[in-house]
Structure formats: C-alpha cells, structure tokens
Amino acid sequence: MLPLSSWVEVPENSDFSIYNLPYGIYSHAKYSPAPSVGVRIGNFVLNLQQCAKHPDFWADIAFDTSVFAQKSLNAFMACGRPVWRAVRERLTDLLRHNTSYTLRHLHEHAVSVGQSPYLIPVEEVQMYLPIEIGDYTDFYSSIEHATNVGTMFRDPANALLPNWKHLPVAYHGRASSIVVSGVDIHRPKGQIKPADAPAPIFTPTRMLDFELEMAFIVGKETALGQSVSTAEAHDYIFGFTLFNDWSARDIQTWEYVPLGPFLAKNFASSMSAWVVTLDALEPFKVDSPAQNPEVLPYLQYSGQYNYDIQLEVFLKPEGGQEQQICSSNFKYMYWNIAQQLAHHTVNGCNIRVGDVCASGTISGKETNSYGSLLELTWKGTNPIRMVDGSERTFILDGDVVIVRGFAFKNNVRVGFGEVYAKVLPAL
Amino acid sequence: MLPLSSWVEVPENSDFSIYNLPYGIYSHAKYSPAPSVGVRIGNFVLNLQQCAKHPDFWADIAFDTSVFAQKSLNAFMACGRPVWRAVRERLTDLLRHNTSYTLRHLHEHAVSVGQSPYLIPVEEVQMYLPIEIGDYTDFYSSIEHATNVGTMFRDPANALLPNWKHLPVAYHGRASSIVVSGVDIHRPKGQIKPADAPAPIFTPTRMLDFELEMAFIVGKETALGQSVSTAEAHDYIFGFTLFNDWSARDIQTWEYVPLGPFLAKNFASSMSAWVVTLDALEPFKVDSPAQNPEVLPYLQYSGQYNYDIQLEVFLKPEGGQEQQICSSNFKYMYWNIAQQLAHHTVNGCNIRVGDVCASGTISGKETNSYGSLLELTWKGTNPIRMVDGSERTFILDGDVVIVRGFAFKNNVRVGFGEVYAKVLPAL
Numbered sequence: 001m002l003p004l005s006s007w008v009e010v011p012e013n014s015d016f017s018i019y020n021l022p023y024g025i026y027s028h029a030k031y032s033p034a035p036s037v038g039v040r041i042g043n044f045v046l047n048l049q050q051c052a053k054h055p056d057f058w059a060d061i062a063f064d065t066s067v068f069a070q071k072s073l074n075a076f077m078a079c080g081r082p083v084w085r086a087v088r089e090r091l092t093d094l095l096r097h098n099t100s101y102t103l104r105h106l107h108e109h110a111v112s113v114g115q116s117p118y119l120i121p122v123e124e125v126q127m128y129l130p131i132e133i134g135d136y137t138d139f140y141s142s143i144e145h146a147t148n149v150g151t152m153f154r155d156p157a158n159a160l161l162p163n164w165k166h167l168p169v170a171y172h173g174r175a176s177s178i179v180v181s182g183v184d185i186h187r188p189k190g191q192i193k194p195a196d197a198p199a200p201i202f203t204p205t206r207m208l209d210f211e212l213e214m215a216f217i218v219g220k221e222t223a224l225g226q227s228v229s230t231a232e233a234h235d236y237i238f239g240f241t242l243f244n245d246w247s248a249r250d251i252q253t254w255e256y257v258p259l260g261p262f263l264a265k266n267f268a269s270s271m272s273a274w275v276v277t278l279d280a281l282e283p284f285k286v287d288s289p290a291q292n293p294e295v296l297p298y299l300q301y302s303g304q305y306n307y308d309i310q311l312e313v314f315l316k317p318e319g320g321q322e323q324q325i326c327s328s329n330f331k332y333m334y335w336n337i338a339q340q341l342a343h344h345t346v347n348g349c350n351i352r353v354g355d356v357c358a359s360g361t362i363s364g365k366e367t368n369s370y371g372s373l374l375e376l377t378w379k380g381t382n383p384i385r386m387v388d389g390s391e392r393t394f395i396l397d398g399d400v401v402i403v404r405g406f407a408f409k410n411n412v413r414v415g416f417g418e419v420y421a422k423v424l425p426a427l
Numbered sequence: 428m429l430p431l432s433s434w435v436e437v438p439e440n441s442d443f444s445i446y447n448l449p450y451g452i453y454s455h456a457k458y459s460p461a462p463s464v465g466v467r468i469g470n471f472v473l474n475l476q477q478c479a480k481h482p483d484f485w486a487d488i489a490f491d492t493s494v495f496a497q498k499s500l501n502a503f504m505a506c507g508r509p510v511w512r513a514v515r516e517r518l519t520d521l522l523r524h525n526t527s528y529t530l531r532h533l534h535e536h537a538v539s540v541g542q543s544p545y546l547i548p549v550e551e552v553q554m555y556l557p558i559e560i561g562d563y564t565d566f567y568s569s570i571e572h573a574t575n576v577g578t579m580f581r582d583p584a585n586a587l588l589p590n591w592k593h594l595p596v597a598y599h600g601r602a603s604s605i606v607v608s609g610v611d612i613h614r615p616k617g618q619i620k621p622a623d624a625p626a627p628i629f630t631p632t633r634m635l636d637f638e639l640e641m642a643f644i645v646g647k648e649t650a651l652g653q654s655v656s657t658a659e660a661h662d663y664i665f666g667f668t669l670f671n672d673w674s675a676r677d678i679q680t681w682e683y684v685p686l687g688p689f690l691a692k693n694f695a696s697s698m699s700a701w702v703v704t705l706d707a708l709e710p711f712k713v714d715s716p717a718q719n720p721e722v723l724p725y726l727q728y729s730g731q732y733n734y735d736i737q738l739e740v741f742l743k744p745e746g747g748q749e750q751q752i753c754s755s756n757f758k759y760m761y762w763n764i765a766q767q768l769a770h771h772t773v774n775g776c777n778i779r780v781g782d783v784c785a786s787g788t789i790s791g792k793e794t795n796s797y798g799s800l801l802e803l804t805w806k807g808t809n810p811i812r813m814v815d816g817s818e819r820t821f822i823l824d825g826d827v828v829i830v831r832g833f834a835f836k837n838n839v840r841v842g843f844g845e846v847y848a849k850v851l852p853a854l
Contacts, residue, residue, distance in 0.1 A: 135603050140686060161684050166627050167618055171686035172599040172693065176562050176777050177651055186652040188774035191594055191723065200593050202723045202773075224604055224695065225613040225854050251774070257588050259567060259598035260687025263774040266599065268651065296618065296629045346629075347615035347678070347690040348854065350603050427652050427775065 006095045007104050008119060010042035015406050015415025017041075019283075021091050022239070022274035022416075023073055026125040031117045035071040035128050039091055040274050040417075044119040046095070051118065057094060057101060061086045072132040073275060074354045077219035077238045084219070084238065088279055127182070127273035130241070131217055133175040134352040136269075137344060138213075138245060138360060140169040141335035143289070145363040148375045153253075165293060168335035168343050170360075173245075174266035178356065181272050181419040185246060187397060187426040188267035192250040204426035205248035207380070208395040211361040212313050212371030212403055214330055215243040216337050217275055218355035225348040230301035233338035234278065236351065242272035242311075242403050242419040243358045249374055249394070269358075272403075272419040280414050284308045284407035288336045295339070298346050305336035309416075311362060311405045313371070318398025320388045326376060328362050328369045330405075397425045433522045434531050435546060437469035442833050442842020444468075446710075448518050449666070449701035449843075450500055453552040458544045462498040462555045466518055467701050467844075471546040473522070478545065484521060484528060488513045499559040500702060501781045504646035504665045511646070511665065515706055554700035556607040557668070558644055561779040563605060563696075564771060565640075565672060565787060567596040568762035570716070572790040575802045580680075592720060595762035595770050597787075600672075601693035605783065608699050608846040612673060614824060614853040615694035619677040631853035632675035634807070635822040638788040639740050639798030639830055641757055642670040643764050644702055645782035652775040657728035660765035661705065663778065669699035669738075669830050669846040670785045676801055676821070698783075699830075699846040707841050711735045711834035715763045722766070725773050732763035736843075738789060738832045740798070745825025747815045753803060755789050755796045757832070824852045 006018040016022070018041060026038045026045050038045040051057055052065035063083045067075040077084075094103045107118040140146055143160070146169075150159030163169065179185075187208055193200040219238030222228060228236055245265060252264030285304040294300075309330035316322035335343075340357060361371040370376045373394050377383055380393035395401065400422045406415030433445040443449070445468060453465045453472050465472040478484055479492035490510045494502040504511075521530045534545040567573055570587070573596075577586030590596065606612075614635055620627040646665030649655060655663055672692060679691030712731040721727075736757035743749035762770075767784060788798040797803045800821050804810055807820035822828065827849045833842030 135601055163618075163620070163627070163681055163684070167682060169682070169686055170689050172601055172689065174562055174599055174776060175602075176779050176782070179651065183651075186775050190774045191590075193590075199720065200590070200723065202725060224606065224610075227854075248774070254590055255594060255596070256685070256687075257590070258683070258687070259596055260683075260685070262597050262599065263770070263776065266776040267774040293626065296627065298629060343690070347617045347675070347694040348613050349601060349690065349693040352603050355603070427654075 004092065005097050006041060007097055007099070008041050008044055008095055013413065014042050015413060015417050017413055018092060018095055019412045020276060020280050020414040021088060022276045022280065023076070023130065024274045025072060025128040025130045027128070028120050028125045031120055037068040037070065037073060037076060040122070041095060043122045045122055045125050047118055047120055051103065057090065061090065071128070072354070073130050074132045077217070078353045080220060081235050084277060085279060088277060127180055129178065129180040129271065130273060130275050131354050131356065133178055134355045136173045136175040136178060136356045137170050138173045138358045139335065139340050140360040141333050141340065142360055142362050142371070143334040144332060144365055145361040145371060145375065148363060148370065152379050165291070166295065168340050170344070171260045173269065177266055178269045178271055181270060182421065183270065184422045184424050185268045186424050188248050188251070188263070189426050190248060190251040190263050191254055193254040200254060205251055206394070207249035208423065209247045209249055209373045210313065210395065210401045211245035211247055212311055212326065212328055213243040213245050213358045213361060214309070214405070215241050215271065215356050215358040217241065218351050218357065219353055221352045222345060222350050224350040226345065226350065227348065228341050228345045230299070230338040230342045233341040236341060237278055237337060239275040239277040240281065241275055242405050242416045244270040244401060244403055244419050244421065245358060246270065270419050270421045272416050274417055276414060276416055281307050281407060283412065284409055284414065286331050289334055291334065298342055299339050301338045305338040306331045306333060307407065308409070309405050309407045311403065314402040314404070315392065316400040316402065317386060317388055317390060317396070320386070322402060323387050325384055326368060326370060328364050328371050330362060332362060332364045333359060395423050397423055399423050431519065432524050433468060434524055434526070435468050435471060435522055440840065441469050442840060442844050444840055445519060445522055446839045447703060447707050447841040448515060449703045449707065450503070450557065451701045452499060452555040452557045454555070455547050455552045458547055464495040464497065464500060464503060467549070468522060470549045472549055472552050474545055474547055478530065484517065484530070488517065498555070499781070500557050501559045504644070505780045507647060508662050511704065512706060515704060554607055554609070556605065556698065557700060557702050558781050558783065560602040560605055561782045563600045563602040563783045564597050565600045565785045566762065566767050567787040568760050568767065569787055569789050569798070570761040571759060571792055572788040572798060572802065575790060575797065579806050592718070593722065595767050597771070598687045600696065604693055605696045605698055608697060609848065610697070611849045611851050612695045613851050615675050615678070615690070616853050617675060617678040617690050618681055620681040627681060632678055633821070634676035635850065636674045636676055636800045637740065637822065637828045638672035638674055639738055639753065639755055640670040640672050640785045640788060641736070641832070642668050642698065642783050642785040644668065645778050645784065646780055648779045649772060649777050651777040653772065653777065654775065655768050655772045657726070657765040657769045660768040663768060664705055664764060666702040666704040667708065668702055669832050669843045671697040671828065671830050671846055671848065672785060673697065697846050697848045699843050701844055703841060703843055708734050708834060710839065711836055711841065713758050716761055718761070725769055726766050728765045732765040733758045733760060734834065735836070736832050736834045738830065741829040741831070742819065743827040743829065744813060744815055744817060744823070747813070749829060750814050752811055753795060753797060755791050755798050757789060759789060759791045760786060822850050824850055826850050
C-alpha cells in the first residue's frame with residue numbers, strides 16, 4: 001500500500017481517510033437541494049455532482065457522470081466493477097497531495113469567496129438511505145451466534161441444527177422498512193405468548209433487541225436461472241454497510257414456527273449512511289475460520305473473503321451517556337460473502353443491483369463479543385449494569401443504540417462511521 | 428347489479444366480460460412498442476395510452492392520464508381508490524352498449540381503414556409482469572393446507588402449530604424472481620439430504636411442486652410505524668392475480684429450520700398477467716369460515732373479505748394434452764385479506780404500492796381440492812395417473828403447469844385467465 005495523504009484535512013483516527021472514500025446519498029440546502037451522490041473524506045462530503053461539471057476529471061472513464069445526480073447509488077453501481085475501480089482511483093488522484101488535478105484550486109478559490117460547493121462540511125448535510133433496495137436477505141452466518149441461540153432455545157447438546165455447517169442458512173427480510181442511521185424507531189406491538197398465559201396477548205414488545213450485523217450491497221445483476229460462483233462473487237459485490245437488525249424476541253418466539261421470523265423483524269432495520277467499497281477493504285482481508293465438515297464443491301473457494309473489521313455496540317439511555325456493551329469482529333463469520341452469494345444463486349435465484357445481504361448477528365467467542373442483548377444478557381437472566389445505575393435486559397424506550405465499525409492496519413484506518421437510532425414508545 | 432353488455436364482442440364463458448375489466452401491462456409492435464397499461468375485454472386489449480389522447484373521456488376524473496403510459500401499474504395504483512373507482516366506471520361507460528362516448532365510433536372508423544389502435548387483438552400483444560414489486564409476502568392461510576403439511580411432516584395429532592389459529596402465519600419471499608405467466612422456469616438445483624445419506628448432496632430438485640395461490644396487490648402506502656385496521660384494509664388493496672409459488676420440497680425439507688423457506692422457493696414464482704380489481708370481485712364476496720378460538724381484537728372484522736373464486740390446476744406433459752389435477756376455491760381461506768393486512772402492519776411495518784401478498788397454498792377438504800402435488804400425491808406415495816399413461820408424484824421436465832380461476836354468479840363471469848409456465852431442465 002502506498003502511503004497516501006490528502007490536501008483535505010482528515011482528523012487523526014477518522015474513519016474517513018483517503019484510503020476509504022465511501023459513497024453516500026446526501027442533500028445540502030444550497031449545493032445539492034435534491035439528494036445526490038457524495039463521497040466522505042474527513043468531516044467533509046465531496047459533491048460529485050459539482051465535480052461532474054469538470055469533464056476533464058472523468059474524460060477517460062467510460063461512464064455517464066449523470067449517475068452522480070441520482071438519489072441512490074444504484075445507477076453508479078450498475079456501471080460495474082471496472083468503473084467502480086477507475087472512479088475510486090480518480091477520486092484518490094483528485095484528493096491526494098501533489099494532485100495534478102484542479103479540484104484543490106477550485107475548492108480553495110471557492111472558499112476564498114465564502115463558498116464551499118466542492119467540499120461540504122458534513123454537519124451541514126442530510127443523509128439518506130444510500131441504496132434503492134430490491135430484495136433484502138439476512139444470513140445467519142456466525143457460528144457463535146447460532147450456537148448461543150440454539151443453546152438457549154433448543155438443546156445445548158445439539159445447539160446447531162444439522163444443516164448449519166453444510167449451508168449458509170438465510171431468510172428473506174423486509175426491504176421497505178430499512179432506514180438510514182438516525183431515523184427513530186417505534187417500539188413494535190404484536191402477539192406474544194407468555195409461558196403462564198393460556199392464550200396469546202397483544203402488547204408492545206417487552207424484549208426489544210438489536211442485532212449487530214454488516215450488510216453487503218449487490219452491484220451487478222444476474223438473469224433468472226444464472227448462478228454466481230465463489231470465484232465470481234467479487235464482481236457482484238459493491239461494498240458494505242453497518243446494519244442493525246432490530247428484533248422483538250417475544251414476538252419472534254411465538255410467531256416463527258414453521259416459516260421463520262416475520263413481524264419480529266420487519267418493523268425496522270437500520271443501515272449506516274456510507275457504503276464502504278470492497279476495494280477500500282481489500283487491505284484488511286483475512287482467512288475465514290476453518291470449515292469442518294468440508295463443504296460441497298459449490299461452496300468451496302480460494303482466496304480470502306473475510307475482513308478484519310472491529311465492531312462495537314454502544315447504548316445511550318435517555319439523557320444519559322453512551323457506554324460500550326459489546327465488542328465483536330466481522331472476521332468471526334463462519335460463512336463468508338463469496339459462499340453466501342454462491343449459495344443464494346445456486347438455484348438460479350436472480351439478484352439485482354441494490355439487493356442487500358446482511359450477515360446475521362456477528363458474535364465472537366467471548367461473552368462481551370456477543371452481538372445481541374439476547375446473548376449478552378443470556379435471555380434476560382444476566383442484566384447489563386449501566387453507568388447511570390440502571391440495568392438492561394432488553395432495550396428501553398428512549399435508549400439510543402449505536403453500532404460503530406472500522407478496520408485498522410499499518411496506520412491506515414477505514415471505517416463505517418456509525419448506525420444509530422433512538423427507540424421511541426409504541427404508537 | 429345492472430345487466431350490462433358491451434359493443435365489443437365477448438365470447439360466451441370469457442373470463443373478461445364487461446363486468447371484469449382487469450388491468451395489465453402489454454406491448455404491441457405497432458400501437459404500443461413500449462410496455463403500457465391496457466384493459467382486457469373479451470379477446471381484446473383496450474389501449475389506454477390511445478384512449479388518453481381523448482381528454483373528454485377523462486376530464487372529470489382527478490388524475491394524470493400519463494400513468495397509462497407507464498411500464499407498470501404502480502403509478503395508476505398510487506392514484507388511490509377514488510380514482511380506481513372512477514376510471515372503472517368510465518371504462519364501463521366507454522365500452523357498454525348505448526354509450527354516449529365516441530370510443531366505439533373511433534374504433535369502428537379505424538377498423539374500416541385497416542387499423543386497430545384502440546382495441547388490439549390479444550394474440551398480437553406481449554404481456555409483462557403488471558407490477559413493479561416492492562416486497563413480496565407469502566401467507567399460509569389455508570387451514571386444510573397447513574393441516575395436511577403438519578400431518579405429513581410433524582404430528583398428525585397436533586398438525587397445526589400452537590400459533591396457527593391465533594395469527595395469519597407468513598414469511599417474506601423473493602420479489603426479484605416473480606415472473607409473468609408464460610415465462611419458462613428452470614428446475615432448480617440445491618442441497619438435499621436423502622434420509623439414507625450420511626451428508627447432503629447437490630442435485631437438481633427431485634421434488635418440484637407447484638402451489639395454487641392467489642395474490643393481492645397493495646395499492647396504497649403507509650408510513651413506517653402506521654398500522655392498517657381490518658376496516659381500512661379495502662382502501663389499501665388494488666386487486667388480485669393468480670399465483671404459482673413453485674417449491675422444491677426436498678430442498679425445503681433440508682434448509683427450512685429454523686428460519687423458513689429460502690432457496691426452495693426463491694428460484695421463481697409465476698403471476699397471471701391481468702390484475703382483477705377488488706371492485707370487480709365485489710359481487711362474489713362470501714363469508715369466511717368461522718374462527719375458533721376467537722381472534723385478538725386487531726384481527727376481528729365486520730363484513731365479508733372472502734371471495735367465491737373457483738380455482739383449477741392443469742398439468743400438460745411435454746407433447747401431451749392438459750388434464751385437470753385439482754379443483755379448489757379461494758373461499759376456503761381461514762384468514763382473509765383484511766386480517767392478513769392488519770396483521771402485517773400491526774407492528775408498524777410499512778407497505779408500499781406494488782407490494783404483493785400471496786395467500787399460501789389454497790387447499791379444500793376434498794382430496795382433489797388440494798393445492799399442491801405434495802398434498803395431492805401425499806408426499807409422493809399416491810401418484811397421479813395421467814391420460815398418457817405416465818404417473819406424476821412431482822413435476823417432470825417438459826411439464827406445463829396451468830392455474831386458472833374465475834368467479835361466476837347470476838350469469839356474470841369475472842375471471843383471471845391463467846398463469847402457466849413450462850418447466851425446463853436444470854441449467
């Protein structure tokens with residue numbers, strides 16, 4: 001990796017160094033009243049619509065810069081991996097010290113006359129869901145999470161079901177209710193069946209939980225009937241976000257047999273605003289855990305498809321201060337993204353640009369690395385003590401849940417910022 | 428109901444009488460090269476883009492007729508129920524005998540000079556998926572189907588799981604792979620675990636099945652957090668199609684615990700091309716089966732939300748003749764559409780125009796009314812004898828599966844046409 005630095009000021013420990021350059025959808029009252037594509041660097045958003053006014057920045061890249069004026073990343077993603085790579089390289093060239101491009105001068109001249117159309121302070125923008133989501137799939141790929149859940153709800157001696165080590169279990173989730181970081185969530189209502197009750201009751205959930213997940217975004221479509229091999233998976237994945245798959249455990253317990261989770265999950269999921277590209281994560285690749293038994297040939301792969309990404313969850317009570325309640329890592333995933341995509345399409349299921357595939361809850365081996373309150377408090381039996389003296393088994397109204405994530409190696413930090421949401425009372 | 432007849436010739440027993448007037452998306456080389464909105468009557472498609480050129484047809488209805496030029500029904504549906512009703516009444520006026528509108532003369536004049544821009548013979552058009560689908564939900568609302576499956580796979584003495592009579596069980600399905608009638612389906616491949624095998628194997632499914640379903644189309648959106656009551660459901664539902672939820676039973680058996688069906692279903696679902704409106708089905712309303720135990724208040728309703736719709740499935744072997752293999756009825760549904768929508772949104776899950784909610788397999792009490800081969804052949808133990816001498820436990824390559832459905836009362840027939848697809852060998 002060449003040492004790089006930018007003429008844009010990037011605070012130390014920023015998730016958004018020049019090595020990152022994630023994409024998002026933002027608006028700004030003056031410089032982009034309609035949502036459009038921006039790139040985050042330090043505490044600024046690079047206005048790509050404005051940059052598109054300079055054809056010399058893009059002349060040798062075979063794409064239409066009008067994709068930067070769209071209200072989602074889908075049109076840009078549909079340009080394909082060669083364009084993703086070329087644009088990323090060009091953005092690096094535009095933003096690096098000793099650049100031969102005029103962006104720096106354009107920006108500095110604008111600033112000198114009181115304008116900032118190129119680099120907009122992030123505190124002045126509104127962020128939006130970056131993707132127009134087609135289908136949303138949620139995997140269940142952390143062996144520690146699946147083992148914990150199986151131990152609590154089924155049989156500690158046979159915590160993993162027979163299929164779990166043979167295929168990356170997944171289900172289809174709800175796309176309509178995926179919201180961007182910062183959107184408040186109402187506590188969902190639904191049917192639960194208390195153990196001592198003769199019949200189900202209707203109530204706001206009493207066991208509201210988060211799930212610490214990441215999600216990859218599909219950037220290339222397939223035709224119905226076509227499959228994507230593990231070796232091809234890389235070309236179909238644009239990037240990653242942080243993901244919180246809110247879950248109502250009491251609703252889930254009552255409803256989920258035999259067809260899986262429905263109302264326990266589909267009231268909301270939260271996604272971080274900046275999509276970090278696979279290319280930016282390349283330096284942080286690591287091996288996957290060994291798989292035993294050996295998987296079927298269509299799930300075998302060569303190369304590395306896991307990433308060393310530190311993940312942390314914080315809880316902030318109403319009026320209180322945030323406190324870390326879990327620390328996990330994406331690298332714990334038993335099933336990697338190449339295997340997930342190969343499995344998803346092996347039956348001919350078609351994928352589309354903008355599909356979202358979440359990881360499932362990412363738990364590690366240590367008890368403080370569990371990615372949900374269900375596991376952290378062991379079904380509510382072991383409450384978390386908060387610094388304000390209160391306890392948590394599940395999430396209370398007024399709580400803010402914040403997930404943060406970043407990769408760090410050789411003094412280079414590439415992070416996701418955060419996905420946060422406040423839980424409001426049931427409507 | 429006033430007796431109505433049209434100046435357009437409608438064959439006796441046509442599904443598409445003037446009482447129906449379903450909407451679809453079609454193209455025609457000359458009169459609508461790009462897909463646009465049409466209305467079916469008899470064996471003709473009424474070209475609404477052409478009709479939109481006559482503002483006097485629409486002047487008193489508060490909507491923009493450019494919605495007829497769209498490649499899906501979504502924009503028209505988003506106009507809302509008052510517009511759906513007004514347009515339906517106007518179409519009836521345009522097409523009835525003794526009409527005061529000029530459509531008939533315009534059409535007859537065009538025909539006299541060898542043109543047919545208003546009414547296009549249906550054999551000249553190409554049909555498309557009528558909806559841009561947001562999310563697709565599949566319910567499990569036939570008590571006979573759920574009982575049959577529970578008996579076969581779990582426990583005959585406790586065939587229904589404890590939650591089944593308390594809530595309309597459902598799961599999220601795959602939207603990307605829903606195709607219009609006539610699109611061929613490739614036999615899916617996947618993991619199965621034969622009972623006598625030590626480990627799963629990878630193979631084309633050996634137990635390919637259809638599921639006889641209907642689907643309702645959401646025509647009005649809600650905000651995240653909002654719920655739709657059973658009394659309001661009617662305003663949120665535009666109409667119905669026939670639906671075949673293709674299923675690979677061996678893949679399903681191995682994969683579905685604990686999170687529900689995934690690859691066993693998401694390789695394809697087939698939808699009929701014409702969306703029959705709720706208003707057209709109004710005369711065919713019937714009471715739902717009695718529910719015992721009493722359901723929770725949010726699932727209670729007044730009025731009728733079931734429909735007497737005769738449903739039939741035909742199987743046509745390669746080179747052979749089609750033969751009926753099942754006869755069922757939508758009215759058997761234990762959970763009705765008002766209850767389904769109220770349940771779906773009671774937790775605040777938002778719905779969008781174009782969402783599809785399928786019924787789940789519709790089986791009746793009689794063995795010939797079962798809506799899947801799984802049930803008709805009782806897990807393959809009781810093969811169906813075909814007129815060509817062959818037998819079917821599950822679907823063979825080259826088979827065409829055809830689902831037809833219609834309502835009939837007081838000499839009025841309102842039908843759906845059919846949804847059919849041929850099964851091709853695995854790729």
